[in-house]
Amino acid sequence: MIRFDNVTKSFPDGTEALKGISLVLPARQLTAIIGPSGCGKTTLMKMINKLEKPTGGTISIDGKPIMELDEIELRRSIGYVIQRIGLFPHMTIADNVSLVPRLLGWKNERIDMRIRELLQLTGLDPETYLHRYPLELSGGQQQRVGVVRALAGDPNIILMDEPFSALDPISREQLQDELQNLQQSIQKTIVFVTHDMDEALKIADTIIVMRNGQVEQIGTPQQLVAEPANDFVRNFIGTERISRQRTFSEKKLKEFIPLFERDWRGDAQKVSSDTSIGEAVDQLAESTHDHLAITENGHVIAYASERELLKAALHKEVGASL
Structure with missing residues (x-):
């Protein structure tokens, strides 16, 4: 420090x-x-x-x-x-x-x-x-x-x-x-x-x-x-x-999957890929876990920490690059 x-x-x-x-x-x-x-x-x-x-x-x-x-x-x-x-x-x-x-x-x-x-x-x-x-x-x-x-x-x-x-x-x-x-x-x-x-x-x-x-x-x-x-x-x-930032906070997690982790090995709270970035940030803040497990059709497809969720919300060209 x-x-x-x-x-x-x-x-x-x-x-x-x-x-x-x-x-x-x-x-x-x-x-x-x-x-x-x-x-x-x-x-x-x-x-x-x-x-x-x-x-x-x-x-x-x-x-x-x-x-x-x-x-x-x-x-x-x-x-x-x-x-x-x-x-x-x-x-x-x-x-x-x-x-x-x-x-x-x-x-x-x-x-x-x-x-x-x-x-x-x-x-x-x-x-x-x-x-x-x-x-x-x-x-x-x-x-x-x-x-x-x-x-x-x-x-x-x-x-x-x-x-x-x-x-x-x-x-x-x-x-x-x-x-x-x-x-x-x-x-x-x-x-x-x-x-x-x-x-x-x-x-x-x-x-x-x-x-x-x-x-x-x-x-x-x-x-x-x-x-x-x-x-x-x-x-x-x-x-x-x-x-x-406000616009991207309303976008769905599934639009940002390439930005998230694929091999997280710790505990994670499950959340649907149809959840918005803003809602996901709020859910993780209330969770006891450090990561969200993003699911689609019942399967985990990615993991996201608070840092990654915030970066997704702030990413200026993510919509064009994915």
Whole structure:
């Protein structure tokens, strides 16, 4: 858990980048920080690994104030993915990804296993890509390698600073999907800065909306769309997105089956595929189970968690893509 207590940040020119920020970033979830340019979102994220230091207040990780932690050790323990990727062009993909594990003193066998595992998780065949150089890869492939490098040392926290914003729309959407699937497997604490509301609504468990160095609202994607805190949040989300969410909430589960899980092994509450997304969300909220088992003609055809139901309700192009 990452905690900010009354954190402020002022620069020498008098700019107040952050004004008394107090919030908690939940562990093992993806939190998106969003807002207009200059709102303080990147400054807030960079304080977690001490790339920026607060003027006042306290930041703590798992109860330990970060200003008391060794700066180098802290940064080695946190993954970091940036828009420009930052791969070393003269080093192979294997050498780029192994940097932090080697600094941490890992043995070669462990490093090799970790790299291969992560490349496979992000859709890159190890035998194909391990010995290539960054310039031999597409932008999307390089960004995947950037994610792998951030995960290589098995950090509990990963910071992502607008990592997909420079990519073409198709690559960007593919990487958003990859990140969602990856997070379901690794369950890390991810802090993701973006200026794209559609991206935040799609990938985040929690969204922090900022303006002028302050937090305007914190909530799940569903909460922000259903109950924007003020006119700024409502306008930033956009009336079109709000209307879209309400429309999709009325659609039936059977229209979204490809978005849901097929091999859930735990207990689940059964619900008909003719149930609407909105009704399904309400039923799951009242249930003691974490998943719904979606049935058709008496047979279970898919499973859906609350996260997947909300993503379906917010998915902007699902009707066209299925």
